[in-house]
Amino acid sequence: MTTSPASKQVSRRLHGPRDPGDAWVYSDTGQRYWGRFGAAGLVAVDPQRGILLQHRAEWSHHGGTWGIPGGALHEGELPTVGALREAAEEAGVPAEAMTPLFTSVLELGFWRYTTLVARVVHPFEPVIADAESLELRWVPIDEVDDLPLHHGFAAAWPELRSALAVRPVVIVDAANVVGSVPDGWWRDRAGAAERLLAKVHAFALAGARAAVSSVPTAASGSTSGAPSQTSRSATGVGVPAADLGLTGDRWFPEFAVVVEGAARDARCPGASASATNVGVSVVRAEGSGDDAIVDEARRRLAMGESVTVATSDRELGERAAAVGASVRGVGWLRDLVGYGARR
Secondary structure, three states, rough: EEEEEEOOHHHOOOOOOOOOOOEEEEEOOOEEOOOEEEEEEEEEEOOEEEEEEEEEOOOOOOOOOOOOOEEOOOOOOHHHHHHHHHHHHHOOOOOEEEEEEHHHEEEEOEEEEEEEEEEEEOOOOOOOHHHHHHEEEEOOHHHHHHEEEEEHHHHHHHHHHHHHHOOOOEEEHHHHHHHHOOOOOOHHHHHHHHHHHHHHHHHHHHHHHHHHHHOOOOOOOOOOOOOHHHHHHHHOOOOOOHHHHOOOOOOOOEEEEEOOOOOOOOOOOOOOEOOOOOOOOEEEEEHHHHHHHHHHHHHHHOOOOOOEOOOOOHHHHHHHHHHOOOOOOOOHHHHOOOOOOOO
């Protein structure tokens, strides 16, 4: 595997200083891939208009085809951040208008491409912001296959399209999670539940921010062409797809935290009423917490959502599985959000 800088043809058409990541990476068989530190792109999904596609300029790599805004990552850059940076540079996509859904990764060992799929929460009109686009267009999902697609996007699209219909939610058995940490929770059950809610909210918020916020560039000095160790670990936002039984790499699910009894009035810090704007809701059990969890799982499944219940209660786990939910132990949830971790 070797690297080389961008061609003179490309540099004549693009303006501004060239980033060290703007280079071709070559496989042992001579195939080339853009981005010394890997590359990333954005699938922006508008519920009303479809997905945002870019008609690539004829002079560009695979010119004349349709694909998604994207490009080479900067050294140490989060792939999710790089995808949105490239989308802003090429199509004027405002990061604050997006909320992340999931990521998908093509891993070749010496090179990696990360696709960020994000939902449009504030409608916007794309703007051609550089010379790489002939046209930007919102394309209905059913019409994407009618276009001459970039071969990489064409290969990824069937799985991406299937995943667009998936809506994951993690239902948290708050009493079981809180009770697994010997921190004196029995003296203040509402306070303990609020500490858990704060951790869940912080985890969800961190995932959302990681996908839309700029981060410092790592100064590792690596010029080998392989993705840096920083960029490898930086993909670890969100929940691993395998943990939820889903395809892709990482997901940004909704969390529904069920509270009961003395903890029923617990509030999620920074949130109003029962919901937050980062996908965390509080379900207040009228009676049995276990019954409320099973009812919530059944309701969510009926709406077509993919449900995972976080509990280590064997009987509750069996009830949740019986209605069609997946079950993870509270240790998984604690490790995921950092609840009960040593300070």
